[in-house]
Amino acid sequence: MICTKSLLKILLIFSILFSFADSVSAAPIAERLQQFPQWHNKPPVQLAKGDLEYPEWMAGTWNVESTLVEKIAPLAPEIVTPGFEDNDxxxxxxxxxxxxxxxEYYSPPTGLFSKFNSSQPFVVADRAFNGKKIAQAYLGDDNVYQVKIDPDNPNQQITFLRGERKLISKITGRTKEIPSQEQFIATEVTQQLFRSxxxxxxxEVETTSDYHLLDSGNVSAEQITAIYLSPQDPDYFTAGDRPVALYRYHLDLFKQS
Known part of the structure; x- marks a missing residue:
């Protein structure tokens, strides 16, 4: 059986890589990365509509090594999230x-305004595959049954876990920046509900990632995950829009095909 602390860890782990839609002309996300860990507010994002478009050089299957290099509890000792110490x-x-x-993983938009959107397929994440692989890496193959994506909305997914547990995730906001042909920066904000x-x-989880193409088979990235309290939390009004936990990762991606 999965312990509660392990399951709470996955609330932030699921944001790795595939939690990435319109570009903005300025570069507030790049500036935000430079200001880390002095984050006192939530990121400037737009309403998440459709799927996230990745640069063409991200297409393919990748072997990933993700390393947690820093963890900070900005409001400690008053507020520390469950599982924070265990993540040592x-x-x-x-x-x-x-x-x-x-x-091939792109689904054309549906709904009233779909006719105003381009149906030209672009590079997107295989969210079901990626979500399951990441969950299995952290929780074990036997503890992860399935990851289902809403066929009408790629921003909604459910992960079914052992013991009648499930993680329901909904991406509510995102933005991206493309400083150069070899760099891609994205932020997504996700509401996560763990049910048992x-x-x-x-x-609420923010994932901000800065990807750099090194060559055709190698990508390096710096990724920061910020955890925010929900309005239902008794410490919500104390924390406000400030993150209660920050995790910084280094990612190395090696192209397999």
Whole structure:
């Protein structure tokens, strides 16, 4: 059986890589990365519509090594999120998994305004595949049953876990910046609900990633995950829009195909 602390860790782990839509002309996200860890507000994002378009050089299947290099509790000791101390076990430990991206995973937009959007397929994440591989890397193959994506909305997914547990994720906001042909920066904000027979736990997660193409088979990235309290949390008004936990990762991606 999965312990509660392990499941709470996955609330932030699921944001790795595939939590990435319109570009903005300025570069507030790049500036935000330079200001880390002095983050006192939520990021400037737009309403998440459709899927996230990745640069063409992200297409393919990748072997990933993700390493937690820094963790900060900005409001400690008054507020510390569940599982924060346990995540010391992941510091400087490379976690390996696979992810894949491509035009074949793109689904045309549906709904009233779909006719105003381009139906030209672009490179997107295989969210179901990536989500399951990441969850299995951290929780074990036997503890992850399935990851389902809403066929009408790629921003909504459910991860089914052992013990009648599930993680419901909804991307609510995003933005991206492309400083150069070899660099891609993206931020997504996700509402996450962990449901089990014993409890409910809700929070909000920001994932900001800075990808650099080194060559055709190698990508390096710096990624920061910020955890925000939900309005249902008793410490919500104390924390406000300030993050209660910050995790900084280094990612190495090696192209397999």
């Amino acid at each position: 076990n992941y510091l400087n430990q490379a976690i390996a998994f696979q992810v894949r991206f491509g035009t 027979p014993q409890r409910l736990y809700l929070n």
